[in-house]
Amino acid sequence: MCSRYTLTSPPEAVRTLFGYANDAGFPPRYNIAPSQPVAIVRHGLRGQRELALVRWGLIPPWVKDPMNFAMLINARAETADVKPSFRSALRHRRCLVPADGFYEWTGRAGAKQPHLIKPKNGGLIALAGLWEHWLGADGSELETMAILTTTANAEMAAIHERMPVILTPDQFDEWLDCRSGRSQEAKKLLSPLPDRSLEITPVSKDLNNPRNDFPEVQRNMPDTLL
DNA sequence: CCAGACGTTGTT
DNA sequence: GTCTGG
DNA sequence: CCAGACGTTGTT
DNA sequence: GTCTGG
Numbered sequence: 001m002c003s004r005y006t007l008t009s010p011p012e013a014v015r016t017l018f019g020y021a022n023d024a025g026f027p028p029r030y031n032i033a034p035s036q037p038v039a040i041v042r043h044g045l046r047g048q049r050e051l052a053l054v055r056w057g058l059i060p061p062w063v064k065d066p067m068n069f070a071m072l073i074n075a076r077a078e079t080a081d082v083k084p085s086f087r088s089a090l091r092h093r094r095c096l097v098p099a100d101g102f103y104e105w106t107g108r109a110g111a112k113q114p115h116l117i118k119p120k121n122g123g124l125i126a127l128a129g130l131w132e133h134w135l136g137a138d139g140s141e142l143e144t145m146a147i148l149t150t151t152a153n154a155e156m157a158a159i160h161e162r163m164p165v166i167l168t169p170d171q172f173d174e175w176l177d178c179r180s181g182r183s184q185e186a187k188k189l190l191s192p193l194p195d196r197s198l199e200i201t202p203v204s205k206d207l208n209n210p211r212n213d214f215p216e217v218q219r220n221m222p223d224t225l226l
Numbered sequence: 227c228c229a230g231a232c233g234t235t236g237t238t
Numbered sequence: 239g240t241c242t243g244g
Numbered sequence: 245c246c247a248g249a250c251g252t253t254g255t256t
Numbered sequence: 257g258t259c260t261g262g
Contacts, residue, residue: 001235003245033244034245060232062257070241072233073245084232084258105245109237112246149234162235208246210244 001074002127002147002164004207005032005102006116006218007039009124014039014098017124017169020049030217032056033210034073040129040145042095043176052131058146059134060085066134066142075130077150077165077190081183086146089130090183094175096167097127097147103207104160114207115159116218120199128165128175128190154195166193 007014008028015023018041026039037053044050057071062084072085080086101118119125127147134142148165156163167175171189178186202224207217 001245003235031244035242035244058233060257062232070233074234076234082259086233088257103245109246114245146233209248210246213244 001104001160001162002102002149003034003073004114004210005097005099005127005164006030007032007099008215009098009100014124015051018049018051018096018098018126018172020051022050024051024053026053029213030215031207031210031213034071038097038145040095040097040131041126041176042093042131043178047177047179049176052143054131054143054145056145056147058085058089058130058132058144059142060132061088061134063134066136071144072146074149074164075146077128077148077187080130080148081187086130087183089132089146090186091181092178093131093133094178094186095129095131095145096172096176097129097145099125099127101125102127102164103203104156104163106159112205112208113221113224114203114205115200116203117156117163117198117200120197126167126169126172128167148190150190150192153192153198155198155200156192159200163192165190 038056059066063069075086080090105112107113129145131145149162152163202221204219206212
């Protein structure tokens, strides 16, 4: 699963890697949690890449009352093409989620140990996402997104069965281009990141509280066992 | 056909 | 114990 | 995911 | 809106 992540790279670095046309500032985030507004990159009306802020937690368009619907923060890559909640978004509304790393937990309730997972040499990564547009009967609108998950690669398997799909820059165009209206080619991009490319470090339990959004939550806890 | 669900994860 | 909010 | 709340009524 | 279960 992927249910918390971080994006601390400066906006100009994000824009350079993701190549969107519009410009937007955003503060460094050390502890991004579901239900919060997050930055995504998608194709705009003229096919140009754009940065948008949407809510993390996908609400399918047929939902009557979003307040009584458990938002979908992840979508299984293996089945997203057949699930009513994701099928249309996988065809028409794919996006990238800029991140510097993501978090997973080990341990039992009451002793939850968070771990930061990021590229061995640092830097930005792109999580594969789906976004959705919800229209209320009263005219209210809501844009939301979910992060795709796949099976864990070798490093991740040590702590967790699943991991978010991470795309490389050479895959960005094919993933973002939804003009064909088909999902099968895009689905083929959804594999685990190759082994030996990520590093996992235990971090401060301060991370557990989503209200703690400051650099110290990423403090390395070297003595902590996996 | 209509009614009712539509999701993931981890844990039990 | 279970749901909601972040 | 984890943390934190978990309720109703009437009044401002 | 679309799929599944009855």
